[in-house]
Amino acid sequence: MNHINLSSLLYCNPALFVKGLAIFLLMGPKAIGFFAHGHARQAGQVLRKKAIGVAFAVYKMIKSIQISLLTEETTLTASYTQAELFIEPGRVARLRATALQEALSPPSRTRVTMAAAVVEDSQENRRVIIGTSEPNGYLRPGVKSALQPGESVVPGYGHAEANIVAWATKNDDRVIAVAAGRPICENCVGAIEDAGALVPSPKKSQPRS
Known part of the structure; x- marks a missing residue:
């Protein structure tokens, strides 16, 4: 059996060398050995195992990214900076409204609406204010x-x-953005937009009773 001179291949045909190296890394030496000796079935088994391993590695990477993004979101619901009130007011309002809605007991979440807004005073200072559908601002x-x-x-x-x-x-x-923990009815969407503010959370097609 003739042996390939890798240094000569690299010198004469670098593109072919790179392709071969990529195939070697993807398939693995074990699978290539099976193919070279005519054992296609064994090579297929090795490739299937390797494919499963690659798929699992990709899955873990995606989950890691999702967890990272979720952590970032959770951090913002817990606290936010003054800069974020100017850079992403809609996001701050939405995440705060969602966090407060989740703080309600499960039965209350379908009856009570929590809302959060970023507002700006005459000195251009921004802050978050909270609204509730409970009478006179009552908070559970x-x-x-x-x-x-x-x-x-x-x-x-x-x-x-x-x-x-x-x-x-x-x-x-000045109202900058208003979000709610439940879909916002048409009447409230109209009031928010008439005030010149953003509506960064889901809207209902019909007024909420």
Whole structure:
């Protein structure tokens, strides 16, 4: 059996050498050996095992990326910087509203709506305010403990989002973004957009009763 001179192959045909090296790394020396000796079945078994190994490695990599992204999201729901209120106000509002909605007990999540908004005062300072569909800004214990420093709850007897817009307008604050833990009804979407603010969370096609 003649042996291939790898140095000569690299010199004479570098492209072929690179292709061969790629095939060698992908298939593995064991599979190549089986093919070279006419044992296609054994080579196929080796390749199947290698393919499963590669697929599993890719799966682990994807899961690692997903976990990393989830960690980033969770970190922002727990805290946020002043810069983030200017750079990504919609994202901050959406994640805070989602976090507060999740702080409700499971039965309450389908009845109570929590909303969060980024607002700006006349000095161009931004902060997060919270709205709820509970009467006059009442917060259940789990939600109250989930508030972050500097966040305040607005009073009102309407929808959580509408309460936020009404309070901000009354206090001459500019509404930047309003999000809710449940899909936002048409009436509230209209009120938010009329205030010139973003609506970064899902919307309902019909008004919520």
